[in-house]
Amino acid sequence: MTSKAQRRRAGRKRNIAPTIAASPWDHGAMGQANRHGLVIEERGEVDPKTGKIQNPNCVTGVRRYDMLEIYHKRGWISTAGYNAGCLLRMAWLKVSVGTCPPWLRERVDSSPKPDAAVAIQIDRVSALLKVSRMVPVEDERIVSCVCCDGNAIGALREYRGRKHEDGKAHLKIALDRLSERIEGLARKSRTC
Numbered sequence: 001m002t003s004k005a006q007r008r009r010a011g012r013k014r015n016i017a018p019t020i021a022a023s024p025w026d027h028g029a030m031g032q033a034n035r036h037g038l039v040i041e042e043r044g045e046v047d048p049k050t051g052k053i054q055n056p057n058c059v060t061g062v063r064r065y066d067m068l069e070i071y072h073k074r075g076w077i078s079t080a081g082y083n084a085g086c087l088l089r090m091a092w093l094k095v096s097v098g099t100c101p102p103w104l105r106e107r108v109d110s111s112p113k114p115d116a117a118v119a120i121q122i123d124r125v126s127a128l129l130k131v132s133r134m135v136p137v138e139d140e141r142i143v144s145c146v147c148c149d150g151n152a153i154g155a156l157r158e159y160r161g162r163k164h165e166d167g168k169a170h171l172k173i174a175l176d177r178l179s180e181r182i183e184g185l186a187r188k189s190r191t192c
Contacts, residue, residue: 081175085147091128092148134181139174
C-alpha cells in the first residue's frame with residue numbers, strides 16, 4: 001500500500017520532452033536582436049597544405065560578420081583599401097571602448113594615478129582624429145557607414161537599388177584614397 005505522500009510525489013513527476021533540440025555548442029542568446037549580424041562557422045585549425053579547416057569534433061561558433069571583410073572577400077575593394085578601413089575601424093572602436101552611462105561608472109577612483117584613464121582616452125581620440133582627417137569630405141559618409149558602423153553600402157539612401165554599383169565603385173575609390181594618404185603619411189614620417 002502506498003502512502004498519501006508517495007502518491008502526491010508520483011503525481012508531480014512529468015515526462016515532457018523538450019520542444020527545442022539543444023545545440024551541441026553554445027552560440028549565445030537566441031533572440032532575434034541578438035542574432036542580427038552573426039554567422040555560424042566551424043572552429044578548428046587550418047591545414048597548411050589544403051587551406052581547409054580541420055574540425056574532427058564538428059565544433060561551431062558564432063562571429064559577427066563585417067561588411068568590410070565581406071567586400072574584401074568578394075574582391076570589391078583592394079587589400080590596401082581593406083587595411084586602411086580596418087585601421088579606421090580599430091581607431092573608432094578604441095574610442096568607444098570604456099564609455100558607459102554615468103550610472104554605471106565607478107563612484108570613487110581608487111587608482112594611484114587617476115589621470116591615466118583620461119590620458120588613455122585622449123590618446124585614443126587623437127589617433128581617431130589623425131586617421132579620420134585623412135578621409136576626404138566627399139567620402140566621409142560611405143567610409144563611416146561601412147568601416148565604422150559595419151553597415152552595407154545599401155544603408156545609404158543614395159546607393160540603394162540600381163545605384164548599388166555606383167556605391168561599390170565609390171567605396172573602392174574612397175578606401176584607395178584613404179590608403180594612399182595613410183601610406184604617404186607613413187613615408188613622410190620615415191624620411192623625417
